[in-house]
Amino acid sequence: MTHSDKPTPLKSRASGPLTGKVRVPGDKSISHRALILGALAVGETRISGLLEGEDVLNTAKSMQALGAKVERTGDFAWKVQGVGVGGFAQPKAALDFGNSGTGCRLVMGAVAGCPISAVFDGDASLRSRPMRRILDPLEKMGARVASTAEGGRLPLTVQGARDPLPITYKTPVASAQIKSAVLLAGLSAPGTTTVIESEASRDHTELMLKHFGADITSVFEGAHGRRITLVGQPELHGATVIVPADPSSAAFPVVAALIVEGSDVVLSDVMTNPLRTGLFTTLREMGASIEESKARGDAGEPMAQLRVRASKLRGVEVPPERAPSMIDEYLVLAVAASFAEGTTIMRGLQELRVKESDRLEATADMLRVNGVKVTVSGDDLIVEGRGHVPGGGTVATHMDHRIAMSALVMGCASDQPVTVDDTAFIATSFPDFIPMMRSLGAEFS
Ligand SMILES: O=C(O)C1=C[C@@H](OP(=O)(O)O)[C@@H](O)[C@H](O)C1
Ligand SMILES: C=C(OP(=O)(O)O)C(=O)O
Missing domain, CATH: 3.65.10.10 (Enolpyruvate transferase domain)
Known part of the structure; x- marks a missing residue:
């Protein structure tokens, strides 16, 4: 945008x-996640109360570019026909996330678990934001990244892993975007992917993954943290999401x-x-x-x-x-x-x-x-x-x-x-x- x-x-x-x-x-966080999980599920997802702001609309466009069918059916009402975990198609053009860190970083995670390559870009604000924090764990899971900008900034290309590896990852800062990117990539990996955070960040990804049928658990870790464990390669089913x-x-x-x-x-x-x-x-x-x-x-x-x-x-x-x-x-x-x-x-x-x-x-x-x-x-x-x-x-x-x-x-x-x-x-x-x-x-x- x-x-x-x-x-x-x-x-x-x-x-x-x-x-x-x-x-x-x-809610913006939930709106992004509903579109992304809807796109990774098999069957139809119906979303009501979606935030129709530019950040979320850019995520909707990216899901469409990756092969999901995304349709507005009424005021704040959307329908997504998903492609299944690991099923994203190669996008024909760069994915433009505008001003949105959440959309960009969560979709990077989802793409990292698919055997496709995608160019990620955004506006001047997003181009100045750090992406290494997301790319580091995704590379550990087998994704490859090419960036011409300094410090892993946008625009960059993510080549998703053909055979993603499950990892145990301790996030360096309390960030739901890092946690969510790892979990979304972990959906395509065999075995369990674990994220440990020393300060709990928003847990919408965990709650919504459960709602879409994933086997995911979250337990307390230390004074303020969480340990989240996701069993990979689930069949996510389409769901109803009320935002x-x-x-x-x-x-x-x-x-x-x-x-x-x-x-x-x-x-x-x-x-x-x-x-x-x-x-x-x-x-x-x-x-x-x-x-x-x-x-x-x-x-x-x-x-x-x-x-x-x-x-x-x-x-x-x-x-x-x-x-x-x-x-x-x-x-x-x-x-x-x-x-x-x-x-x-x-x-x-x-x-x-x-x-x-x-x-x-x-x-x-x-x-x-x-x-x-x-x-x-x-x-x-x-x-x-x-x-x-x-x-x-x-x-x-x-x-x-x-x-x-x-x-x-x-x-x-x-x-x-x-x-x-x-x-x-x-x-x-x-x-x-x-x-x-x-x-x-x-x-x-
Ligand atoms: O996961 C999310 O939906 C968000 C996480 C937060 O960012 P960090 O993960 O960078 O803390 C927050 O600032 C952002 O507005 C939305
Ligand atoms: C930080 C924010 O969003 P994002 O990281 O998605 O750009 C925000 O909305 O305040």
């Missing part, structure tokens, strides 16, 4: 109370409701998998009123309705072991911390440096240009909250959807409006963010 060269800036200014009930779009609302997208209206005085916002069907809810835990520790009701669990993932009311927040210390469960939410947490009274210290954020942008520096810049006192100390982010934010700054989004949305949320309650230089990348994960926030009362112009 290429964006127009002309940036689309937007200004966010303080509004009256935010009110109403919304359902944010389907819950994305907690990483819900994070934006949640924080907006907390900081805009008098707000009362309800969010339905938000996924509450504990490996994704670190932000809500942290906000509650800061004094946030977030009430959960209507808890249910369709298709292996828990979800609930959240009612969020404007709250006086106080600074807290966020421990490093919480990072995997809120890794994409630190940007908007930093916004909440700016409106809190007191200092918030977020520790162990090294992984933020290798996302769509260097999110540690970009978050600090976002706050700084809006008059908030902030320090990056090693891999820690320290925000000095003063109960209000001066605003008045223009935020550089660096091709990063979450910076754009966080900055617009900040403007909802700052003394002066906040401008973002480009909103185009919001479409990667939350295409209706702007109209949805306006429907709650946000003033974007």
Whole structure:
């Protein structure tokens, strides 16, 4: 996906109370996985609530290019006719994942277990992100990689293994993308593939593999880790997947409701998998009123309705072991911390440096240009909250959807409006963010 060269800036200014009930779009992690596992299954997979954002649409296109039949049957409703484990066909052209690390890295794993070769590419942001962390284990499993870019960056070619080897792999960092790539390649290997992680990352791949019929187990390992074992060469069967609302997208209206005085916002069907809810835990520790009701669990993932009311927040210390469960939410947490009274210290954020942008520096810049006192100390982010934010700054989004949305949320309650230089990348994960926030009362112009 290429964006127009002309940036689309937007200004966010303080509004009256935010009110109403919304359902944010389907979870991005689950949407990617539903398409990929649907493509690797035998038979038909029906997906409802799919996130129709650019990242996921690029994964859908790649599944089609690899031989699966992927069809949109209605609003957020999709049907996939799979080719079976190991059954991908040689794609005719390069696979373009646009801005999406998840799509690119998970499909690399799936391709590594098939006897085909595929070129992987993406936009300037994705081309700058490290791929060695994925390629290392895939090479151990028998895949071969050719890259002309430095450090195994995109564009690169993966030649999948004819006879993939099962491995036991300890991930060097807590990353669901690394874990998932190994497990997806392991589907085609005989015997058991094991992934050990010292900090548990989101477990959607494990839950969904089970849902599609794989023999997979996950046990605790050490204080915070997991050992995941997958029996290779299963026959995955097509399944029904109901995609819950994305907690990483819900994070934006949640924080907006907390900081805009008098707000009362309800969010339905938000996924509450504990490996994704670190932000809500942290906000509650800061004094946030977030009430959960209507808890249910369709298709292996828990979800609930959240009612969020404007709250006086106080600074807290966020421990490093919480990072995997809120890794994409630190940007908007930093916004909440700016409106809190007191200092918030977020520790162990090294992984933020290798996302769509260097999110540690970009978050600090976002706050700084809006008059908030902030320090990056090693891999820690320290925000000095003063109960209000001066605003008045223009935020550089660096091709990063979450910076754009966080900055617009900040403007909802700052003394002066906040401008973002480009909103185009919001479409990667939350295409209706702007109209949805306006429907709650946000003033974007
Ligand atoms: O597996 C996934 O769906 C994701 C894993 C995380 O990345 P890492 O695996 O690099 O931590 C997260 O940041 C990303 O938005 C989605
Ligand atoms: C890091 C993110 O996604 P990805 O790694 O898929 O680009 C994100 O959505 O914040």
